[in-house]
Amino acid sequence: MIVAGGGLAGVRTAEALRAQGYTGPLTLVGAEPHRPYDRPPLSKGVLRGDVDDTTLDTDWAALGCELLLGHRATGLTDVLETTAGPLAFDGLVIATGAAPIRLPGDGPQHVLRTIDDARALRAELRPGARVAIVGAGWIGAEVATAAAAAGCRVTVVEAADAPLAGAVAAEVGTKTARWYAEAGIELRTGVKVASVERGGLDLAGGGSVEADVVLTGVGVRPETAWLEGSGLTLDDGVVVDERLRTGRPGVYAAGDCAAWWSPTFQRRLRVEHWDTALNAPEVAAAGLLGGERVYDPVPYFWSEQFGHMVQYAGHHPVADTMLWRGDPSAAGGWSACWLSGDRLVAILTVDRPRDLLQGRRIIAGHKRVDRSALADPAIAVKET
Ligand code: FAD
Structure with missing residues (x-):
C-alpha cells in the first residue's frame, strides 16, 4: 500500500x-x-x-x-x-x-503552511515591525494575534466586509472585528489588495499599505x-x-x-x-482492506484568536435561519446557531465549549430543537 x-x-x-x-x-x-x-x-x-x-x-x-x-x-x-x-x-x-494561495507582485510575502514558513515568519515578528496581513480568515486572525503579542504594528486588510466572512458568514464574523481593535490592530475591511511590492501592499482601488513584513492568508x-x-x-x-x-x-x-x-x-x-x-x-x-465504512462526520474545527476559543461544528450553508445565544456585543461568551427548519445544522461558539459539544451531538443525531430555549444561554443546548 x-x-x-x-x-x-x-x-x-x-x-x-x-x-x-x-x-x-x-x-x-x-x-x-x-x-x-x-x-x-x-x-x-x-x-x-x-x-x-x-x-x-x-x-x-x-x-x-x-x-x-x-x-x-x-x-x-x-x-x-x-x-x-x-x-x-x-x-x-x-x-x-x-x-497556500500567493498574491501577485515582486515583494517578499510570507505564507503559513509549513514549519519552515512558521520559523521564517517568527524571526520577523519583532517589536515595532510593521506587519501587514492580507486576509482576516482563520490564519490571518491567528497570525495577527501572535504579531500583536510580539509588539508588532499590525494592519489586517480584508477584501470582504467582515473578518471570517468567507468561513462563517459576515453577520457572525463581524462580531469578531472589535477583537482586532482591542488588540491594537488596524482592521481594514472591504479593501482588496492588488499586489505585494517591496515596502508593502498595493491596493486595488489605489493607495498602499506600508509594511516591513507581509503575510498572505487568503486561503x-x-x-x-x-x-x-x-x-x-x-x-x-x-x-x-x-x-x-x-x-x-x-x-x-x-x-x-x-x-x-x-x-x-x-x-x-x-x-x-x-x-x-x-x-x-x-x-x-x-x-x-475490504470494509464498508462510511465517512459521515459533522465537520468540526477550532481557532484560538485574541484570547478567545472559537469552535465550529456543522455546515451552515444549508441553514435557513441563524439565531444568537448570548449577546456577541457584550463581554463574555456567545454562540451563533444555524437552523434548517427546527433542526440545528451548525453552531459556532466563542468561549462556550459546552455549547459546542452539545450542539455537535444534536447535529449528528439530526435532532429537533426549540428555538426559544436555544436562544437562551442559561439553558443547555438540547433537543426538544
Ligand atoms: P497537509 O497537512 O497539507 O499535508 C499534506 C502533505 O503532503 C504536505 O506535507 C505536503 O507537502 C505533501 N504533499 C503535497 N503534494 C505532494 C505530492 N505531490 N507528493 C507528496 N507529498 C505531497 N485546523 C483546525 O481544525 N484548527 C486549527 O486551529 C488549525 N490551525 C491550523 C494552522 C495552520 C498554520 C495550518 C496550516 C493549518 C491549520 N489547521 C487547523 C488545518 C489542519 O492543520 C489541516 O486541515 C491538516 O493539516 C490537513 O492535513 P492533511 O494531511 O490533509 O494535509
Whole structure:
C-alpha cells in the first residue's frame, strides 16, 4: 500500500492500515523533508516561540512504514509516479493536502503552511515591525494575534466586509472585528489588495499599505495538480464518494485534498481542518482492506484568536435561519446557531465549549430543537 502525502491524513492512514490488520509493505511519500508534524500549533505556539518542534509522535520503524521524505508524487498511471521512481501499488491513499494561495507582485510575502514558513515568519515578528496581513480568515486572525503579542504594528486588510466572512458568514464574523481593535490592530475591511511590492501592499482601488513584513492568508488550494491526466475526477479536490473512494478501484483520498459526498448534508464537502485529517483516514483504510465504512462526520474545527476559543461544528450553508445565544456585543461568551427548519445544522461558539459539544451531538443525531430555549444561554443546548 502507498500513501501520497506526509501530513496528518497521511500519517493517520499509515497508522489505521496497521491498526486494522494490514501486514504487507507500506510506503509513505512526502514532499517535505521533515518527519510528519502537526500544523495547528504553527500559527499559535510556534509563532509565540513556546514550541519549535511539532513532529507527530509516530514510531515509523515499529509501524513498518517506509518513509520517502523529500519526494513528490508526480503522476498516477498504472503505478504511482514519484521523484523517487515509479511505485507499484494495490492500494493508494491520496493525502497531499493543500497549498497556500500567493498574491501577485515582486515583494517578499510570507505564507503559513509549513514549519519552515512558521520559523521564517517568527524571526520577523519583532517589536515595532510593521506587519501587514492580507486576509482576516482563520490564519490571518491567528497570525495577527501572535504579531500583536510580539509588539508588532499590525494592519489586517480584508477584501470582504467582515473578518471570517468567507468561513462563517459576515453577520457572525463581524462580531469578531472589535477583537482586532482591542488588540491594537488596524482592521481594514472591504479593501482588496492588488499586489505585494517591496515596502508593502498595493491596493486595488489605489493607495498602499506600508509594511516591513507581509503575510498572505487568503486561503489554500488542494494539492491535486499532479493528478491531472490521471483519469481521477478533480473538482476543487479529489472527488470521492461517502466511502472516500475515487472512481478507480483501490484509490482513496482523505484530508484537505478530498472532496467527499456527505450523506448528512447531501452535498460534496471539502473541509480544510484537523479533525477531518484525523478521522477520515480510518474510513479510507477500512475500505482498502475490504470494509464498508462510511465517512459521515459533522465537520468540526477550532481557532484560538485574541484570547478567545472559537469552535465550529456543522455546515451552515444549508441553514435557513441563524439565531444568537448570548449577546456577541457584550463581554463574555456567545454562540451563533444555524437552523434548517427546527433542526440545528451548525453552531459556532466563542468561549462556550459546552455549547459546542452539545450542539455537535444534536447535529449528528439530526435532532429537533426549540428555538426559544436555544436562544437562551442559561439553558443547555438540547433537543426538544
Ligand atoms: P497537509 O497537512 O497539507 O499535508 C499534506 C502533505 O503532503 C504536505 O506535507 C505536503 O507537502 C505533501 N504533499 C503535497 N503534494 C505532494 C505530492 N505531490 N507528493 C507528496 N507529498 C505531497 N485546523 C483546525 O481544525 N484548527 C486549527 O486551529 C488549525 N490551525 C491550523 C494552522 C495552520 C498554520 C495550518 C496550516 C493549518 C491549520 N489547521 C487547523 C488545518 C489542519 O492543520 C489541516 O486541515 C491538516 O493539516 C490537513 O492535513 P492533511 O494531511 O490533509 O494535509
